[in-house]
Every structure is written in C-alpha cells, then in structure tokens.
Amino acid sequence: MGLLRIVAARELTERARSKAFLISNVIILAAIGGAAMLPQLLGDPGLHRVGITGHASAELATVVEAQAAGGGGTVEVVELDDAAAAESAVVDGEVDFAIVDGTTVLTDNGLPGSLEPVLQLGSQSLALEQALADAGVPPGERSRLLGGGTLTVEQISTPDTDREAAQDALATAGPVAYLAVVALYGLLIFYGQWVAQGIVEEKQSRVVEVVLSTVSTRQLLAGKVLGIGVLGLGQILLIAAAGTVALLFATEIEPPPGMAPIVAVVLAWYLLGYAIYALLFAVTGAIVARVEDLQSAATPIIIVIVAGFAAAQFALQNPTGTVAVVLGYVPLTAPLIQPIRVAAETATGVEIIIAAALGLATVAGLVPLVARLYAGGVLRTRARVRLRDAWG
C-alpha cells in the first residue's frame, strides 16, 4: 500500500504541474464564467419592451402581451408621445419595437419570432371590429362574432404522463444535467487517455524496467490509475464548485431543487466511468510502443465514449425512451446517461442500484484482465504487442 501511494502521488503531482492540466483548468473556468455571464450580457430574452403611441396601439399591445405570456415571456409597454418619439426610442434601443397609431410597427432588427403574424391578425380583428361597429352591430354581438372561436380542441390519445413529468423536471434541471454530462464526457476522454499516455511514456523512455524492479506491475498500474483519477476528481469538484458559484451569484437562474443529488450522481458516475475507461485505456497503453501510435489504438474506446455522449443528448430529449432506459444500464454508457435519468427524476432507486452494481461488476471483472494484459505488454517496449501475446 505504501508503494502504491508513492506511485499514485507521483502521477498526481507530476500531472498537476503539467501545462496541459493548467490550461484545461483555465479553459473550464473561462467556459463556466462565460456561460454564467452570457445571459446578463445579452439581456433577458423573455422580456420585450414595446413602445406605443395612440389608442389603437394600446389594443394591439394587449395582443402582444397575450402572445408573449403564452411563451413564458413578459412585455413591458412604454407609452410614447408621437411617431417621432417612437422612432428615436427604437433607434436608441429603449424599446424593441414600437407600434404607431395601430397601423405601423417600427423596428430596427425585425420582429422577434412569431410576432409579426400575431400583430397582423390583431390589427385585422381591430379593423373588423371597427367595421362592425360602423355597421351598427352592438358590442355584445361584436365580441361574440370576433372573440370566442367556435373551434373545440379534443385530445384523443392518453397523454404520456411519465414523459411529460420527466420533461417538466428537465425543464429546470436539464441545463445542469447537460453541463454535467459534457464535463463527464470531456473528463473521461481526457483522463482516460492520460492513463494510456502515461503507460506508453514509461515504455518508450524505458524507465518502466527501473520502476518495475521495485514495484509490481499491479502496483504501478493501480498507482497510475488512482493518481490520475484523483486529479480528475479534483477537477470535477472544481467544475462543480465553479458552476455552483456561477449559478448562485453570477446569474439570476435559480439552481434547480434537485441540484445536490445531481452533483452526487455525477461524482459517483465519474468514479465508475473513469475506473472502467481508465482500465480500457490502460490496455491500449500496454500494447503500444510509441505515443504516436496511441491515437489509433485508442480510437475504438473513444468511439464508444462519443456514442455514449450522443446517446446522452438523445436521452435529454426523451429521458423515458427505450434508448435512455437501456443505455442507462449498460456500464459503458451509463456514466453519461444516468445523470440525465436522475435529473429527469425518472430513475428509480432500483434502477440506480442495478446500474451502479453493473458498473462495479464491470470494474471488478476488468481489473484482473487488464492487470494481466498490462503485465504482459508493459515490458515489451520495442514494438506493438498483439493482445494475444500480451495475454499469453
């Protein structure tokens, strides 16, 4: 255990001093800071400021308000004196657009989203109402004609309540879960490859024979995987801390109520996912002779991680779908899917336990296999070793 700790400590400290680690931290903090600052820099996209002149415009503005409320946004109506004031307010950016006398809309960037047809419809019905009033139709009759539509909407299929509940949960927790999965994806690739690279560098520099005259192959492999894994854990904690600080102080977004469980799940699945992938990457390091050849040997593993990441994006859209449920159990993809299933509040306790147990079983199964392949390959420093020879 003492030797294992010494090996792990070297892996940790030498890499913590490396430029790659320093730069990755700077990038992560900059990305989190940037993401937190962005909404403030762009302003609240849900808020429209509408300038109006004249009575007819006020009625149109109520149409805009109704439309905006449907989309979850708010509208602030600013009364302006005349057309000239409206024009300068639009140019100065005081309002997003201005409605002049109910007949003209002034805008400098075009109308947001689907507002134009809404305004057109609104102005049509205002004109119709005016025409009906002019024709002497009484007000009650006018609103009956114009107001309530005669169309009834009937939903004939039973709603997928599970899916709706999951999507409701993701509406608040989704961004956090997504960022966590992006971080996990990056860390699994980054730290997994670091394990492979560390192994090849020891082979290529031939130092491995000196080291293995003092420690066993198992101690060296375990020390490397642990040391690099702890460094990765440190980085994911940094991401979680920086992300929480950014959520609490730099943005007006409320942290979702399920934040703590999500962070805990992400940390747990980082540990499991890292253990699985670090062991797989270790095999590529053990069979390859030069760092230059590592990329091609590691490609199959990287493809699996990328596929897992793609599946995670899919799961974010449909957290109760078959893909999300099944891949949430598969140990190679579970680390990237489970955080989303938990954030969507669709993962049951049983599911979480089974998925974690499968992950742990995979690690337990990989350890002797990888240890044997590593021991068989790590001292063959001259050329690439076939898996069968490393096993033999």
Add this chain to the structure above:
Amino acid sequence: MLELDDLTRHYGDVRALDGLTFSVEPGQVFGFVGANGAGKTTAMRIVMGVDRCDSGAVRWQGQPVDADARRQFGYMPEERGLYPKMPCRRQLTYLARLHGLSKSDAADRATRWLTHLGLADRADDKLEELSLGNQQRVQLAAALVHDPTLLVLDEPFSGLDPLGVDVMSEILLERAKQGVPAIFSSHQLELVERLCDAVAIIDRGRLVASGTVADLRRREQPMLRVDVDAPDPHGWVKGLPGVIGAEPNGQGVLIELAADADSDALLDAARAAGRVRHFGFVEPTLAQRYREVVVGPEEQVA
C-alpha cells in the same frame, strides 16, 4: 551472497537460459561475459524480478529472493531509461522512495548523489535537458541512490566516455570495498579483467567457465615463451620431451608443454641453442581464454 541455481528460461522455441548456475560472493566485483543473446540480460532481469524463470531459483543470503530483498538491490537495465520530463532530483527522490527510503532520506540521498557526480547545479533541470553523458550519470545515481546491498548492472560501461568509465569503475570498486557485491555484464574484456574479482562466461544460456580471473587465465597445459639468439630460433625445440606443440612467435617461440613437463630441461636446451633473452610462462588474456571456451577447442584448430 547471490546464487543463481539452475535457471532456465524459454521464449517460445528459443532457449534463453539452459541451467545457468553461479554465485557472487560478498564484496566481489563479478563480470558477466558472453556473446549477444547468450542470456546475460535475461539472467539479470530474472535476478531483478523483471522477468521470470521457467525453473530454477535465485537466492540472496541463502533465501529465495523476494520483492523486499530486491527493493534493496540497485539496477541499471540494458536499455537505459528515466522520466525525461521530470527534474533529476525529483525523480531520484521518487526512485529512492520506491526502494523504501523515507521522504526526507530520499531527498537527502538524491541531492548527495547528484553532488557526488558533479550535477549539483543541474539537480532541478529536467533530465531531457542534460547531455547524454550527464543523463548516464543520473542513471547511475538511480541505481545507487538507496545504498543498495547488491548492484546489478547490465552493460554499465557501454556508451560511457573514458572519464565516465573511470567514475563508474571507481564507484564499483569503492562499493565492493564496503562489502557490496556488483554483478555487471560487459563486452569490454580488458575492463572486466582489470576490475573483476571473478568472472562467469556464458554461451547459449549455459555457464561455460567461471572463477577468479587468475583461475580462468591459468591453463591446464602451461605455455612458455622462449626467445633465443640463435641462427634458427625455433628449430632447437623439436623432439624435446614434454613438448606438445610449438609455434614461432616473432624472435622466439611459444611452446605448449605437457602438465608434467620438466621446464628446467627445456631451459638447458635453450641455453645450448644460444643466448636466452626471455624465458617465461605466458598466461592468456581473458579475451583469449574467452575465445577458447566460447568458440570451442576443435573450431579453434580450424
């Protein structure tokens, strides 16, 4: 004492070691000689636990060697290697700790060895920033940093400049004086002859000769070199009792004698032939002896 007892090792169909047996006494500088592929590196790697043997045993102080014993050994593999991007002092400290030293002891020893080898001012430079000669010194320090109980050095002199050879030789002899045996392989037989107390010569995985350098050089049949000022410097030897063979050697003659031959009678015959300028037994160099035992006597005739 280090004992290699009947070691065998196969790689597929290749027999790398074939019942290799020899031992290294305390305080001995032990030379390990043989052609490329004779099994020297395999034997040393088995001693260090970096390779395993199919059968046989390695014993240290009478006990089968284990990881704890090996941790006290110092090793320089044939293919040199340290961490290129790690500063010298830090990696020596790391290796010393793997050999079981405490953190502060390890750092002290690392600094002391770097100073001893004239690298004090480069201690915190990355290894790859040093010249090749200085990298070799750090490699030597890596084998010595924990005050090993046994040194196992595979070709320690290869690639060293003459000054490096001197430094390495001094350190080997100085360690030996303190009772630390060293086993090293080399193709430089003059160096082996000069440094070693004992030598093992191996060929195709088998020990073909071993013993002290003096033992190895002594022949079963003594050889005499005799220089005589005579019109025919070789002819006088013919027909003398006890002479097995004779061949001209410059001004004189090299005479192979039977083990029980009377050398005094030979001296008398030489005096009768003319003025004797040189009369003495010739010991072969290790290199000559090596060629005899490795190539085999019958091939030598041809």
